[in-house]
Amino acid sequence: MRLTFLLLAALTLGSALLALSRRRLVHCALWVAVSFAALACLYLQLGAQFIGFAQVLVYVGAVAILIVFAILLTRSTEEPAAPAVIPGWLSGISIAVLTAGGLVVPILSSSLLPAPPAAPPMVTAQALGQELMTRYVLVLEVAGLLLTAALIGAVILALKESEGRP
Amino acid sequence: MIPLQHYLVVAALLFGIGLAGALTRRNAIVVLIGIELMLNAANLNFIAFWCYGPNPQKLTGVLFALFAIGIAAAEAAVGLALVIAIYRHNRTTQLDRLDKLKG
Numbered sequence: 710m711r712l713t714f715l716l717l718a719a720l721t722l723g724s725a726l727l728a729l730s731r732r733r734l735v736h737c738a739l740w741v742a743v744s745f746a747a748l749a750c751l752y753l754q755l756g757a758q759f760i761g762f763a764q765v766l767v768y769v770g771a772v773a774i775l776i777v778f779a780i781l782l783t784r785s786t787e788e789p790a791a792p793a794v795i796p797g798w799l800s801g802i803s804i805a806v807l808t809a810g811g812l813v814v815p816i817l818s819s820s821l822l823p824a825p826p827a828a829p830p831m832v833t834a835q836a837l838g839q840e841l842m843t844r845y846v847l848v849l850e851v852a853g854l855l856l857t858a859a860l861i862g863a864v865i866l867a868l869k870e871s872e873g874r875p
Numbered sequence: 876m877i878p879l880q881h882y883l884v885v886a887a888l889l890f891g892i893g894l895a896g897a898l899t900r901r902n903a904i905v906v907l908i909g910i911e912l913m914l915n916a917a918n919l920n921f922i923a924f925w926c927y928g929p930n931p932q933k934l935t936g937v938l939f940a941l942f943a944i945g946i947a948a949a950e951a952a953v954g955l956a957l958v959i960a961i962y963r964h965n966r967t968t969q970l971d972r973l974d975k976l977k978g
Contacts, residue, residue: 726892755925768915778955779955795901804898806891809888823927825877859949859950863953863955867960
């Protein structure tokens with residue numbers, strides 16, 4: 710259990726680091742897909758099967774492919790000699806290190822965190838669906854509306870501009 | 876089982892990595908990748924707190940993470956469509972070139 714956790718955590722963090730430090734954009738997209746898949750395995754280890762599979766479907770399946778499409782559609786701007794980071798990158802890195810440190814130090818020194826349970830909780834898709842259809846049905850409808858609006862908005866934004874529009 | 880701290884530390888480090896990428900990279904698509912990684916770090920926290928919480932049968936953490944995944948998908952679709960629209964106008968996705976509003 711501990712070994713799988715360490716391997717998955719190292720895979721998640723290592724591939725995330727590679728995804729944001731590679732120069733070639735296609736490599737970035739592929740490494741971030743690896744990171745998403747390792748995170749899905751972490752969810753499975755925590756007993757959240759449905760979220761793990763939703764992560765694989767939505768992130769590894771849809772978002773990673775969408776990123777690859779966007780990279781291929783905007784490909785010709787890549788200048789091989791230009792730097793990959795903005796001029797003030799050192800301050801950006803220090804802000805990120807300070808933020809991560811400010812989160813990690815209190816987590817490690819806290820004594821309020823609950824003790825681990827004997828086994829991860831079992832949650833069936835049936836129970837999840839029942840909650841979604843009864844208690845959270847309004848939220849579900851709003852999420853569906855938001856996804857429809859995002860779908861239409863994305864199509865309109867990326868539509869080729871015709872002569873009728875400015 | 877593994878202590879809760881371990882998962883929280885992984886999530887905090889993932890958030891830091893995503894923040895570093897979003898703040899330093901020049902390409903708009905890589906900045907979006909960094910934002911997606913930060914959202915995933917928040918989701919890992921939701922799931923970890925749900926799993927170690929006093930009442931996991933209530934399913935609140937799982938449902939919160941589920942809706943967060945749905946909203947992140949919508950955000951990614953609109954964000955990448957915006958990048959493509961900006962590329963059509965300016966022929967670049969490098970963020971430091973998009974300085975038309977600079978005085």
